[in-house]
Amino acid sequence: MYAVLRISQCLLQAHLRDESPPASSTPLALLDAALSEAQPKDRGKARVLEINAPARQAGVLPGMTATQAQARCATIHFFQRSAPKERSLQEDLLHCASRFSPDYEDTDPGICTLDLSSHRSLPGGEEALGQELQQSLQNDCRVPGTVGLAGNPELALLAAKLGSPILVLHNDPQQIREALDKHPLEILEPSPGLLEHLRLWGLRQVRDLTRLPREEIHRRLGAEASWLWERGCGQGERLLKLIRPPAVYHQACEFEHAIEQLEPLLFRIHRFLETIAARLEAHYLVARELRITLHFDNQPSFERTFHIPEPSRQVELLFRMLHTALEDFTSEAPIIGLALEAQPTREKKHQWQLFESSLKDPNRFAETLARLEGLLGTHRVGVPELLATHRPDAFKLNPFEEKHPNHKDPTPTGETPSSERATLGLPLKRFRPPRPVEVQMEANPRTGISEPMSFRTASAHEPIRSRSGPWNYSSDWWDRAYWRRQEWDVETARNVLYRLVLEQDHWFLEGIYG
Amino acid sequence: MRPASTITELRETLKTRFPEAHQEKAATEDPQWLSGTAFLDAFAITRGSVNEVVCPSPSSGGALLLSGLLNANARQHQKAALIDGRDGFDPESIGTAGCRHLLWVRCHEAKEALRATDLLLRDGNLPLVILDLQLLPHRALKKIPNQSWFRLHHLAEQSGSVLIALTPCHVITNAYLQLSLPRHFPLDALDDSREHLETSLRPELIRRRFTTTHQTTDRSTPQKVG
Numbered sequence: 001m002y003a004v005l006r007i008s009q010c011l012l013q014a015h016l017r018d019e020s021p022p023a024s025s026t027p028l029a030l031l032d033a034a035l036s037e038a039q040p041k042d043r044g045k046a047r048v049l050e051i052n053a054p055a056r057q058a059g060v061l062p063g064m065t066a067t068q069a070q071a072r073c074a075t076i077h078f079f080q081r082s083a084p085k086e087r088s089l090q091e092d093l094l095h096c097a098s099r100f101s102p103d104y105e106d107t108d109p110g111i112c113t114l115d116l117s118s119h120r121s122l123p124g125g126e127e128a129l130g131q132e133l134q135q136s137l138q139n140d141c142r143v144p145g146t147v148g149l150a151g152n153p154e155l156a157l158l159a160a161k162l163g164s165p166i167l168v169l170h171n172d173p174q175q176i177r178e179a180l181d182k183h184p185l186e187i188l189e190p191s192p193g194l195l196e197h198l199r200l201w202g203l204r205q206v207r208d209l210t211r212l213p214r215e216e217i218h219r220r221l222g223a224e225a226s227w228l229w230e231r232g233c234g235q236g237e238r239l240l241k242l243i244r245p246p247a248v249y250h251q252a253c254e255f256e257h258a259i260e261q262l263e264p265l266l267f268r269i270h271r272f273l274e275t276i277a278a279r280l281e282a283h284y285l286v287a288r289e290l291r292i293t294l295h296f297d298n299q300p301s302f303e304r305t306f307h308i309p310e311p312s313r314q315v316e317l318l319f320r321m322l323h324t325a326l327e328d329f330t331s332e333a334p335i336i337g338l339a340l341e342a343q344p345t346r347e348k349k350h351q352w353q354l355f356e357s358s359l360k361d362p363n364r365f366a367e368t369l370a371r372l373e374g375l376l377g378t379h380r381v382g383v384p385e386l387l388a389t390h391r392p393d394a395f396k397l398n399p400f401e402e403k404h405p406n407h408k409d410p411t412p413t414g415e416t417p418s419s420e421r422a423t424l425g426l427p428l429k430r431f432r433p434p435r436p437v438e439v440q441m442e443a444n445p446r447t448g449i450s451e452p453m454s455f456r457t458a459s460a461h462e463p464i465r466s467r468s469g470p471w472n473y474s475s476d477w478w479d480r481a482y483w484r485r486q487e488w489d490v491e492t493a494r495n496v497l498y499r500l501v502l503e504q505d506h507w508f509l510e511g512i513y514g
Numbered sequence: 515m516r517p518a519s520t521i522t523e524l525r526e527t528l529k530t531r532f533p534e535a536h537q538e539k540a541a542t543e544d545p546q547w548l549s550g551t552a553f554l555d556a557f558a559i560t561r562g563s564v565n566e567v568v569c570p571s572p573s574s575g576g577a578l579l580l581s582g583l584l585n586a587n588a589r590q591h592q593k594a595a596l597i598d599g600r601d602g603f604d605p606e607s608i609g610t611a612g613c614r615h616l617l618w619v620r621c622h623e624a625k626e627a628l629r630a631t632d633l634l635l636r637d638g639n640l641p642l643v644i645l646d647l648q649l650l651p652h653r654a655l656k657k658i659p660n661q662s663w664f665r666l667h668h669l670a671e672q673s674g675s676v677l678i679a680l681t682p683c684h685v686i687t688n689a690y691l692q693l694s695l696p697r698h699f700p701l702d703a704l705d706d707s708r709e710h711l712e713t714s715l716r717p718e719l720i721r722r723r724f725t726t727t728h729q730t731t732d733r734s735t736p737q738k739v740g
Contacts, residue, residue: 359593359639368637372619372630380620384605384613395605400617422609425704426711427577429602429649466701491701497573511604512649513704514573 001126003114004148004160005097005137007089010110012050013143014085027055027076029069049081084253089141092275094243096140098282100133105153105240111160113153115240130166140278154236161187169234176234181207188231194224206232247283249276249342258297258334262326265294265335270319272340277313280344286311287342290318295337302331309362309401311345317363324370369400390473391483392510393430426513428499434508439500452488452500457509462492470502489513547641547676550586553579553715557722559678561641562671563690564663566679567717569648574695575715576648576680577607582712583678584612587642594642595619595634599627600649624654628662631677635666638673645679655685663687684720693717 007013012030031046046066058073069076086109093112097104103115116129126149137145148159150169158180159167169176180187183206185198198221203209209217210232218226230236251272259265269292280286288311294302306321359365372381382397437457441450449470454463467490474484486502487510497513529536547561559565569576580596580603587594588611595617596603603620605613617640621627627645634643647655663686670677679686686692695717703711 361637361639365637365639368633368639369617371633375629375633376619376621376626380601382618383616384603384618386605386610386613392606393604397618422581422607422612423708425706425708426573426575426699427581427607427708428604429572429577430604431649432601468701468704489701489704495571495573495698497699497701497704511602512572512577514569514571514575514577514699 001116002150002153002156003100003116003129003133004107004153004156005093005112005114005133005145006148006157006160006163007093007110007137007141007143007145009050009052010089010093010143011081011086012052012079013110014089015079015082017089017142025054027058027060027073028052028079029055029060029066029076030079030081031066032081088251088253089143092141093137095275095278095282096136099136099140099278103240103242106243107157111157113156113240115242116149126168126170127166130168134165150234152235152237153240154231154238155234158187158231158234173234177207177210180232180234181205181210185209185228188228190228191224194221194228197221198225247279247285247344249279249287249344250339251275251341252337252339254295254337255335258336260334262329265338266319266323266326268338269322269340270315272338273315273318273322276340276342277315277318280313280342283344284346285344286313286347287318288345289343290322291339291341291343292322293337293339293341294331294335295339296331296333297336299331299333302329307366307399307401309359309366311347312363320367321363321370324367324374328374389475391475392473392485393432426497428511428513430511431509434501434510437500437507437509439502439507452490455490455500455507455509462494462496462498464490465493466491549583549642550590551582551712553712553717554583554678557691557693557717557719559676559691561676562674564667564670564677564679564686565691566681566684566686566689566693568681568684568692568694568720570683570694570696571698572648572682573698575697575699575711576646576695577604578699578708578711578715579695579717580644580646580680581608581612581708582715583642583644584608584616588612588615591615592642593617593640594644595640597621597627597630597634597643597645599624599645599647602649603646624650624658628658628666631666632669635669635673635675635677638675641675643675643677645677647679647681647685650682652683655681655683658685660687663689688723689721690723691719692721694720 012028015030016028028051029048030050032049048060048062048064048066048069051060051062055069055073055076058076060069060072060076064072066078090106090109093110094104094106097112097114101114101116105113107113130147130149133147134145137147144165146160146163146165146167148156148161148163148167148169150156150159151171155169155176159169162179162183167179169179184204185195185206185208188206188209190198198209209229212229214226214229217229227236253268276287288308290306290308292304292306296302304325306325308318308321312318369381379397381400383400384395385398387394387396435457437455439452439455442453443449444451451467452464454461456462467488469486469488471487472484473487475482483503488500488502490498490500492498499510499513501508501510545560547559547563548555549559567576567579584594584596585608593615597619599621601620601622603618605618619630619634621630624647627647627650631643631645634640666677667688679689684692695715697716699711
């Protein structure tokens with residue numbers, strides 16, 4: 001058993017399925033060239049490839065020039081061909097086919113032939129299968145299509161052309177004759193020359209051809225006519241050129257109208273995710289990373305990669321992650337293009353180390369982190385990592401990953417230079433930025449060293465009861481960003497322990513010990 | 515009709531009509547949360563609770579308690595989040611080990627800190643969430659409505675996470691446990707070892723809320739009047 005999925009006027013449908021559809025009464029036509037790109041003198045010569053029913057009723061026919069079409073229908077709306085859209089529609093069509101059979105052929109644009117010989121038999125038979133195919137075609141491609149089922153590929157194609165929307169032709173010569181005989185020869189797709197020849201003979205319908213003896217047709221008109229005769233009788237056997245689609249988890253599009261709002265962008269992202277997730281499912285894979293790229297009119301593209309802690313192909317989960325990240329996104333220019341790519345991986349169970357505990361729901365946690373970053377900013381949420389320097393308050397924030405890489409010791413001794421502050425004395429609560437103060441210094445009569453006696457902030461004057469220091473720090477003399485500072489630990493009359501710092505001849509309150 | 519019996523009958527009616535709301539939660543895990551520190555484990559903090567440690571003096575040991583808690587948590591290979599109300603956390607004071615399993619959320623005001631706490635408690639993935647409000651001004655903390663704390667209570671109970679808030683004054687209504695660090699450290703404490711300082715940390719219990727999660731209180735007994 002073979003099945004053919006057919007999208008009529010697929011080139012035009014490729015445009016209409018993603019755009020806001022015009023009213024059903026609007027005449028539409030697809031041109032073979034862009035009017036804007038053609039020379040002024042050639043603009044009227046672009047030819048009509050496909051039309052819809054209102055355009056046909058207005059008298060527009062395929063093959064006419066744009067000028068002729070406009071002369072017959074002044075309100076006709078033209079589209080130009082878009083290779084990415086046509087490719088996307090064809091990919092969706094093939095993907096739809098792949099869900100029913102591993103053996104399918106990319107027959108023609110808008111046509112896909114499936115070999116269902118290995119397919120399970122449905123309780124309702126071929127009719128139920130046809131229903132399922134037609135529904136799947138509608139859901140996956142989002143365009144109307146027809147389905148034909150028959151015992152050989154050529155007959156299935158004819159059934160798809162004649163189906164409204166489904167036609168099943170069993171191996172019954174009587175049924176095949178009744179289905180095909182009354183239709184014009186054009187449905188067999190003869191070459192123009194052969195068709196003209198047959199018309200000269202007075203042959204108009206399929207039955208006119210199939211009533212003639214095959215051998216005589218072959219002798220007089222050649223192999224093509226013989227092949228045409230076989231098709232008319234429902235005997236067109238041929239081998240399918242099976243395809244194995246590449247595992248590409250990438251969707252991209254350019255917007256005909258630049259997007260300035262978030263909702264239409266999210267709508268397109270959700271569509272892309274559905275397609276990508278379906279492909280991942282077909283290959284038993286999940287996404288471990290998503291990369292989204294937004295193209296703008298007059299500014300560099302925006303690109304961001306999302307790591308998925310627990311790889312998944314659930315559309316809603318992946319969409320929520322992208323939605324959360326884009327909620328606060330703004331740009332100065334409208335968006336003219338979108339690309340979404342998933343890095344696939346196999347589902348695998350993670351084995352934790354003996355005493356290591358896992359997050360209960362890593363994907364939910366990733367979403368929470370995204371919300372926190374949206375609330376506070378990207379550089380205010382993460383895991384702190386100390387830098388290998390004596391400079392105070394030197395750290396960086398790393399993204400929170402469930403599985404932490406082995407922390408590499410920055411020095412041969414295995415200790416970071418500043419780790420002694422973590423084992424001695426009270427921890428510090430820092431003022432960020434450090435608060436400028438005025439410090440009153442007096443020389444210690446015993447040591448002769450100037451010591452801080454009190455300091456004044458914007459709001460208070462604090463006498464210092466006891467002090468410890470000074471401790472001098474500096475960077476390496478060859479360091480380009482050379483710094484040096486002097487620290488004092490002081491206790492005020494209010495029993496508060498502060499760190500006073502003198503840097504570049506200015507005093508600061510760096511923090512409170514406690 | 516005697517008021518007391520009416521209330522009793524009303525309770526029985528509610529219990530019959532809504533049995534699921536009156537069921538005791540099956541204790542699938544030990545309700546007590548172990549911090550790994552002697553100064554907190556002595557108070558038997560339960561999971562899913564909001565606890566407050568009041569540090570009336572800036573040098574009373576709030577950062578020391580935080581340091582001990584983070585390092586103990588890291589030794590147990592547990593993950594934790596620190597919501598830093600005024601971005602005052604110093605990773606250098608804690609050390610590499612203590613920071614390894616820590617999610618540091620750097621806020622600048624009380625409103626941001628509360629929203630971040632809400633998100634993390636709602637998430638429920640991290641067993642310990644620390645909210646450090648020590649450096650925030652008192653007047654900003656007093657402006658936080660009680661409903662915010664009640665909501666955090668509810669989220670903590672739902673998720674089972676423990677929230678420990680370090681505050682400069684009492685602000686949390688109906689905290690499960692309210693401790694205080696009344697003592698202030700002298701200057702020579704800066705020369706003492708961290709380990710010794712942590713052993714000298716002695717939080718005082720101010721108040722403990724009677725739990726209704728794992729120990730139900732039978733309040734159906736009518737109270738005698740007069």
